[in-house]
Amino acid sequence: MSVKVALLGGGVVGTQVARLLQEGVADFAARSGEPLELVGVAVRDLGRDRPGIPRELLTDDPRALVTRGDIDVVIELMGGIEPTRELIELAIANGASVVTANKALMATHGAELAEAADSARVDLFYEAAVAGAIPLLRPLRESLAGDRITRVLGIVNGTTNYMLTKMDEQDASYDEVLAEAQRLGYAEADPTADVGGEDSAAKAAILATLAFHTNVTLEDVYCEGITEVTKADIESAREMGFVIKLLAVVELTDDYTGVIARVHPAMVPRTHPLASVRDAFNAVFVEAEAAGEMMFYGRGAGGQPTASAVLGDVVAAARNRFSDTSSHRPAPYADLSVRPVGESKTRYTVSVDVADRPGVLAALANVFADNGVSIQTVRQDQTAEGAILVIRTHIATESDLSATVDALRSLEVVNRVAGVTRVEGESGS
Ligand code: NAP
Numbered sequence: 344m345s346v347k348v349a350l351l352g353g354g355v356v357g358t359q360v361a362r363l364l365q366e367g368v369a370d371f372a373a374r375s376g377e378p379l380e381l382v383g384v385a386v387r388d389l390g391r392d393r394p395g396i397p398r399e400l401l402t403d404d405p406r407a408l409v410t411r412g413d414i415d416v417v418i419e420l421m422g423g424i425e426p427t428r429e430l431i432e433l434a435i436a437n438g439a440s441v442v443t444a445n446k447a448l449m450a451t452h453g454a455e456l457a458e459a460a461d462s463a464r465v466d467l468f469y470e471a472a473v474a475g476a477i478p479l480l481r482p483l484r485e486s487l488a489g490d491r492i493t494r495v496l497g498i499v500n501g502t503t504n505y506m507l508t509k510m511d512e513q514d515a516s517y518d519e520v521l522a523e524a525q526r527l528g529y530a531e532a533d534p535t536a537d538v539g540g541e542d543s544a545a546k547a548a549i550l551a552t553l554a555f556h557t558n559v560t561l562e563d564v565y566c567e568g569i570t571e572v573t574k575a576d577i578e579s580a581r582e583m584g585f586v587i588k589l590l591a592v593v594e595l596t597d598d599y600t601g602v603i604a605r606v607h608p609a610m611v612p613r614t615h616p617l618a619s620v621r622d623a624f625n626a627v628f629v630e631a632e633a634a635g636e637m638m639f640y641g642r643g644a645g646g647q648p649t650a651s652a653v654l655g656d657v658v659a660a661a662r663n664r665f666s667d668t669s670s671h672r673p674a675p676y677a678d679l680s681v682r683p684v685g686e687s688k689t690r691y692t693v694s695v696d697v698a699d700r701p702g703v704l705a706a707l708a709n710v711f712a713d714n715g716v717s718i719q720t721v722r723q724d725q726t727a728e729g730a731i732l733v734i735r736t737h738i739a740t741e742s743d744l745s746a747t748v749d750a751l752r753s754l755e756v757v758n759r760v761a762g763v764t765r766v767e768g769e770s771g772s
Pocket of ligand 1: 351352354356387388403420422426444445446447475645646649
């Protein structure tokens with residue numbers, strides 16, 4: 344007997360999965376209970392050279408592969424939404440467990456695929472879809488099943504973290520670091536999904552769904568990328584002892600009745616563990632009521648690291664086949680409401696270009712007070728035409744802060760609001 348494995352996709356991750364599967368035959372057999380046998384690899388271009396994948400395993404007909412009737416585990420590494428979604432449904436309908444690394448698909452159709460897997464009593468695992476090699480989803484789902492997770496805060500996109508690290512350490516501009524990231528293969532020719540934040544938002548949706556037992560999809564996630572982050576923003580953060588990171592934040596509301604999911608650049612104190620996450624690494628900070636704070640750190644992408652997470656799932660699925668079971672998936676039983684980002688609470692730094700005359704500071708302070716936003720510190724930098732006031736706030740809601748900024752813009756003494764940046768990772772109120 345063997346566990347028959349079909350692979351959809353023989354690209355960056357797929358070739359590494361195929362290679363490691365074949366190199367580790369004896370180990371995988373011992374760990375799974377039965378040998379894992381790779382019986383087919385679906386690709387688009389049969390003519391391309393794929394080191395490590397025997398030619399006779401290749402097919403350009405993924406549908407025929409997943410419906411041949413004897414497949415135990417389908418590994419989906421094609422990417423995209425269609426025809427991938429349909430192929431996974433077919434695989435499940437044909438009794439196969441599914442392992443995927445596809446965050447875009449899981450963040451949009453995860454709930455329906457999970458239900459289909461539950462009805463068919465097969466597994467659907469997707470550890471590699473968030474933070475690549477880092478074991479994160481299984482700890483959230485299993486190790487922390489006895490706790491209440493209140494917040495997950497992370498750097499889950501290596502490309503943007505690489506870019507922000509270089510902007511900070513090499514004093515480089517956004518365009519310079521993007522070009523370098525593309526040259527080194529960290530960024531795609533079309534970097535929109537990374538720099539625009541959508542990749543992180545898909546991961547935030549998956550994290551929120553698991554952490555809070557509530558279906559959260561990509562559409563529910565507030566998303567701002569790093570395209571507007573300037574050299575000046577990075578310098579200003581550095582002067583205040585902060586670093587700018589693109590964060591995915593998913594959290595319970597204070598009364599535990601709602602969930603907020605957001606992705607945006609934020610200032611993080613240099614003393615916070617997330618500040619030391621450099622280059623293309625990922626790290627996720629989890630806060631749970633009983634366990635307290637935990638951090639998961641490692642390689643968030645790349646063929647081999649991602650293959651490691653995929654193969655961990657394959658072994659788990661194969662073990663379940665061996666013992667004729669499937670993992671219990673906790674239903675999204677909590678069914679909390681997803682709240683608008685306006686209800687999120689954090690600190691802010693607001694830079695305001697003002698006329699340099701008496702009474703300006705008092706006028707600004709009134710606007711903050713009128714809108715319920717409490718000021719923590721104010722720094723004044725002289726410029727040729729006037730002054731820049733850099734105001735740091737205590738915790739405030741996003742909607743109160745927005746109202747404050749709108750009111751500042753209408754003040755006669757304000758030339759412009761030069762920047763608003765959220766601050767995460769500071770303790771206290
Ligand atoms: P990739 O290098 O572009 O490989 C995709 C593979 O799928 C290729 O072999 C391609 O065939 C095949 N394929 C695409 N559409 C197909 C179709 N309609 N029929 C048959 N074969 C098809 O992608 P990747 O980087 O390995 O990523 C795979 C998945 O893993 C994605 O969901 C991605 O988001 C996820 N992921 C990737 C990483 C990473 O570091 N790369 C990290 C985490 C998660 P051809 O080779 O013939 O074109």
